[in-house]
Amino acid sequence: MVPFAGYSMPMQYEGIIAEHLWTRTHAGLFDVSHMGQLTVDGSEATGALEALMPADLAALKSGRVRYSLLLAENGGILDDLMVTNIGKDGEGPFRLVVNGATKHDDIAHLRANLPDAVGMACHFDHALLALQGPEAAAVLDELLPGIADDTAFMQAVSRDWNGTALLICRAGYTGEDGFEISLPEESAAEFADSLMADDRVKPVGLGARDSLRLEAGLPLYGHDIDTSTDPVSAGLAFAISRRRRDEGGFPGSDNIARMLAESPPRSRVGLLLDGRVPAREGAGVSAGGEVVGQVTSGGFAPSVESPIAMAYVRDDVAKSGTEVTVNVRGRELPARVVDMPFVPHNYRRQGGK
């Protein structure tokens, strides 16, 4: 057990590599109740949230989920989050899931910036369980018949389970198919036990959560993205919806529009290292004898069976295939820039694969 975001959380159960590989082949159960769950509602909720993040919420249909960003005035990233429309098309209410380590800052930011007509509820009494892996859908379908066919990647539905209201979102942080299930805390242990009763499910700790998301190329807030990074450099421009690019009106939209037009001076890339020595956060990246960037997270990738890393590097070395070196304990280790994800995503999209 380790302290994390004010909670005592399991680093590992059986072992990080075993849990990681199990999630890639079967189903892993993660307790991510430390994450912040908020509901924003009211007749002006759509516009009020659009003033804080670059998602096109007016076009977000009921039961659809978007990845978005809370942005600072200069376009820096305050947090990344998932927004689900749990109400009417384009109107909400909207369920937000934000990072555990930043949730109190996010809540303060939202309170300070949402108009009075917009309400916000903080669901501190709700747990969040993530069931991830290629067998997650089959497992959940046994408890909640029909769920596998009724949802696709980035869709959400409500379900009743023995009198408990569940909000189920088909998404996650591993690159695998899977679900995040929000439910009242008093029912969480019983629901988790029901999932764990299935032989295809094993519990997974924070260690494998990190190695899975790293392989999936998904950034970790506070490491790969923060207030000093912007969505374009971070490779998250996909989170800025077309209409919002054209219209602006979100924090930092002028800065971000310029970056989109000119391409940023540095960007987040994947690095694949030779050998077995992992490069960790803070390691310098060099090319042609010059320091050109820095690792923001890295480690040994159990599915790739090699050390991998995310780094911000100068634009001229950001191209896939560029040879670089990474400084680990005074030695320059050979590495090359590669496309992310390191392991193909295995999402179940609408209309088949």
Added chain:
Amino acid sequence: MPRYFTSEHEWIEVEGSSATIGITDHAQEQLGDIVFVEVPGPGTTLAKGAEAAVVESVKAASDVYSPVSGTVSEGNAALADEPSLVNSAAEGEGWFFKIELSDPGELSDLMDEAAYKDFLVELG
């Protein structure tokens, strides 16, 4: 052959003026899956408490300090290809390096097995 332990969770087995050094089973358990080990090469001179080796687990990198002073005679080459030996046999095949002691008197500062077991109990 007497085996000693340190509060940094290393073991040292002494035979005459030579010793074999590794990390304890407790240490490997704490580190979790080990993916890389860097051991010192023959001829490396180490002072007591000096950084001698690096262990990389999936979680993090950790330094291993030499519990005694001396000159390294051999690093465990098997760990290069199979670092998980440290997980499976920390106090056997997963040894780190062998050293010629320059000051056998330093051994008197170390714990014997019973003392180390008590130490682990105290750690909880």
